[in-house]
Amino acid sequence: MPPEAGVAGLPAARRRMPPWVATAALLLPSYAWLTLAVLLPLAAMFAFSFLHATPLGNKPVVWTLEQYRAFYDQPYLLGVAWASLSIGLWTTGICAVVGFAAALALVRATAGRARETLLILVLLPFWTNGLVRVFSWTMVIREGGFLDTFVRWFWPSAPSLGFLYTTPAIVLGLVHGYLPYMVLTCYIALLSIDEAVIEAAQSLGARWWTVLFKILVPLAAPGLVTGAILIFVPVIGAFMEPRILGGRVGVTMGTVIEDQFTQAFNWPLGSALAFTMLAVVLAVFATFSGVLRRSAAT
Amino acid sequence: MLKLTRRRTLAVMGAGLATLAGSRLLVGPARAADRITVLNWQGYGTDESWAVEAFTAETGIEVVHDYFNSEAEMLTKLRTNPGVYDVVLINSARSQQAAGEDLLTPLDLANFSNASGLAPALSDNAYLKTDGKLYGVSWVWGMNALAIRDGMDKPASYAALAAPDYQNKVALFDDAVTMIGIGAFLSGQDMNDPKDLDKVAEQLKAMKPNVKLLWSSEDQWNKAFSAGEFDLSVYWSGAAVRSQRKFKLPLHFVVPKEGAIGWLDSLSIPATSQNQDAAAKFINYMIDPKFYVEWATKVGAPASANEKAMEELPADDLNREIHKPEYIETMTLMAPLPDERRTAFNNLWQEVKAFYAA
Numbered sequence: 305m306p307p308e309a310g311v312a313g314l315p316a317a318r319r320r321m322p323p324w325v326a327t328a329a330l331l332l333p334s335y336a337w338l339t340l341a342v343l344l345p346l347a348a349m350f351a352f353s354f355l356h357a358t359p360l361g362n363k364p365v366v367w368t369l370e371q372y373r374a375f376y377d378q379p380y381l382l383g384v385a386w387a388s389l390s391i392g393l394w395t396t397g398i399c400a401v402v403g404f405a406a407a408l409a410l411v412r413a414t415a416g417r418a419r420e421t422l423l424i425l426v427l428l429p430f431w432t433n434g435l436v437r438v439f440s441w442t443m444v445i446r447e448g449g450f451l452d453t454f455v456r457w458f459w460p461s462a463p464s465l466g467f468l469y470t471t472p473a474i475v476l477g478l479v480h481g482y483l484p485y486m487v488l489t490c491y492i493a494l495l496s497i498d499e500a501v502i503e504a505a506q507s508l509g510a511r512w513w514t515v516l517f518k519i520l521v522p523l524a525a526p527g528l529v530t531g532a533i534l535i536f537v538p539v540i541g542a543f544m545e546p547r548i549l550g551g552r553v554g555v556t557m558g559t560v561i562e563d564q565f566t567q568a569f570n571w572p573l574g575s576a577l578a579f580t581m582l583a584v585v586l587a588v589f590a591t592f593s594g595v596l597r598r599s600a601a602t
Numbered sequence: 603m604l605k606l607t608r609r610r611t612l613a614v615m616g617a618g619l620a621t622l623a624g625s626r627l628l629v630g631p632a633r634a635a636d637r638i639t640v641l642n643w644q645g646y647g648t649d650e651s652w653a654v655e656a657f658t659a660e661t662g663i664e665v666v667h668d669y670f671n672s673e674a675e676m677l678t679k680l681r682t683n684p685g686v687y688d689v690v691l692i693n694s695a696r697s698q699q700a701a702g703e704d705l706l707t708p709l710d711l712a713n714f715s716n717a718s719g720l721a722p723a724l725s726d727n728a729y730l731k732t733d734g735k736l737y738g739v740s741w742v743w744g745m746n747a748l749a750i751r752d753g754m755d756k757p758a759s760y761a762a763l764a765a766p767d768y769q770n771k772v773a774l775f776d777d778a779v780t781m782i783g784i785g786a787f788l789s790g791q792d793m794n795d796p797k798d799l800d801k802v803a804e805q806l807k808a809m810k811p812n813v814k815l816l817w818s819s820e821d822q823w824n825k826a827f828s829a830g831e832f833d834l835s836v837y838w839s840g841a842a843v844r845s846q847r848k849f850k851l852p853l854h855f856v857v858p859k860e861g862a863i864g865w866l867d868s869l870s871i872p873a874t875s876q877n878q879d880a881a882a883k884f885i886n887y888m889i890d891p892k893f894y895v896e897w898a899t900k901v902g903a904p905a906s907a908n909e910k911a912m913e914e915l916p917a918d919d920l921n922r923e924i925h926k927p928e929y930i931e932t933m934t935l936m937a938p939l940p941d942e943r944r945t946a947f948n949n950l951w952q953e954v955k956a957f958y959a960a
Contacts, residue, residue, distance in 0.1 A: 357941055378949060378952075378953060380952075380953045380956040380957065381956070383956060383960055384956050384959070387959065387960075442825075446829050446831065447829070447830070447831070448829065448830065449829075468831075469814065469815060469831075547818075548822075550959075551814060551815045551816065552813045552814060552815060552816060552958045552959060553958070553959045554959065555955045555956050555958070555959035560952055560956075563948070563952060564948075567776075567777070567778065567948065568778065568944070568945070568948035568952075569674065569944075570945060570948060
């Protein structure tokens with residue numbers, strides 16, 4: 305066989321492959337993995353949520369809807385859910401303000417090596433274990449901790465500023481953990497804004513707040529929304545930060561659900577609560593996306 | 603047709619029996635009679651290497667271990683692996699469940715030479731018995747009661763947890779059974795079966811102004827106590843020994859007048875064990891005062907169910923000071939809980955926690 309035939313044959317074979325094969329081949333690993341590692345366990349948990357008791361040992365399997373009545377049977381859960389939502393809103397709100405400001409500074413006031421260094425500093429928290437981060441906060445903000453020690457260098461008789469075991473402590477820990485998501489999503493959104501738009505506004509006499517609220521925030525809204533979603537969802541399910549930093553006040557849906565799995569061994573109730581929260585989150589997003597689409601249209 | 607089916611069935615059964623017998627012959631010699639498998643929590647006495655070596659040197663019986671991470675896992679392993687385990691550690695609140703499923707062998711304490719020293723209240727405990735037969739040899743025990751900072755008055759009752767003297771200075775154990783038990787004590791009810799859960803809730807909710815922290819691990823407790831975050835706490839007796847011995851924390855373990863909430867771990871022999879005699883020898887060694895004193899003084903251990911073993915500890919040993927023999931009589935052991943009651947306890951504790959947080 306002459307060598308030309310092989311060389312000519314190969315591209316011909318490639319051309320014959322329909323494009324969907326390549327697409328499927330590229331998508332298959334990640335979708336197979338998602339099905340196996342996420343959807344199947346999730347489906348199992350969904351099935352669990354209709355059981356009467358954890359199916360272990362020789363207990364009979366009883367199907368029931370009673371787990372979904374938890375919010376009705378145990379009305380205190382409404383208070384817990386509200387506490388979780390408000391922690392989620394506070395955390396997301398603070399992350400949005402602080403993260404947007406940081407991203408703005410990175411995009412508009414830095415360049416080159418300095419910008420790279422600052423970006424890496426933003427990412428640093430990701431490189432340490434979350435539990436270590438949370439525990440280090442307990443040392444800083446407990447009564448007589450580093451914060452108090454520091455203040456008392458300057459003012460020896462200062463009252464204690466320690467606020468460990470309060471809701472602000474939980475929010476502080478969560479903001480610390482999730483801020484980088486917001487900085488990065490806003491950074492990418494701000495980076496894509498055309499400098500000429502801002503210059504045009506300024507040449508027309510726009511002050512800094514007009515530029516900020518009429519141009520930068522609306523144009524960077526996709527980044528803000530993505531960051532908010534990335535933060536809000538894990539935060540309302542968070543259980544480690546509330547437990548360690550919240551002490552007595554650290555009762556959230558996350559800790560209630562965790563207790564059902566680890567302490568009470570009541571998997572059906574735990575999964576029913578988790579899916580109820582999932583429904584609430586989806587409802588919140590459905591509402592929000594409607595509002596956003598309308599504001600984008602006007 | 604019927605005949606043929608029956609003949610076929612017989613043939614299959616015969617072949618099955620032959621296979622079984624053959625496998626018994628094959629497996630029998632491979633599985634030496636002088637080797638036992640112990641199922642326990644990891645690092646919980648039975649797997650101390652010096653102890654296992656001493657036991658093997660004395661009896662020629664080899665000891666291997668398998669571990670579980672939860673009591674539910676232990677039961678599952680017993681159910682699904684017949685014949686594999688020879689000794690298993692079971693909490694007294696679970697013994698009846700295991701025995702009720704025919705997973706355990708009935709035992710006679712007369713066959714255990716070291717059993718003479720066992721405290722009768724523990725070795726003869728009703729929770730270790732099913733249908734009048736004993737299914738576990740009581741091994742070690744401990745208590746949940748109060749710990750108070752040195753220099754403060756020792757509380758006479760669990761009511762101190764709600765007393766105004768300790769405003770914002772109390773830590774509670776984040777455990778439904780223990781906390782419902784304390785609420786039941788305070789409302790004059792049976793800790794294991796309180797009939798009026800509303801009264802229990804009332805007692806627990808009254809502690810709100812005092813509650814600073816709900817702890818769930820010893821490490822968390824030690825850090826918060828040494829930082830001075832609380833002075834009075836619900837605490838484990840064994841952890842109180844460790845906090846004083848290892849971390850020199852200034853605390854006293856106090857058993858109030860209502861008595862402590864007790865737990866008891868026992869050693870049992872699975873019904874399917876092939877080496878019951880060797881297993882019994884190992885259990886006898888585990889309740890030997892010689893083993894216990896070494897375990898307690900060199901490594902650290904809960905209190906022994908063997909009173910003779912406790913008496914052989916040095917007089918100033920913290921473990922001995924805290925686990926006084928009279929507490930065995932006054933403490934209330936955690937009972938086996940039916941599922942509905944366990945769920946009710948968990949839901950109530952969850953509600954109380956939400957009340958503390960609000």
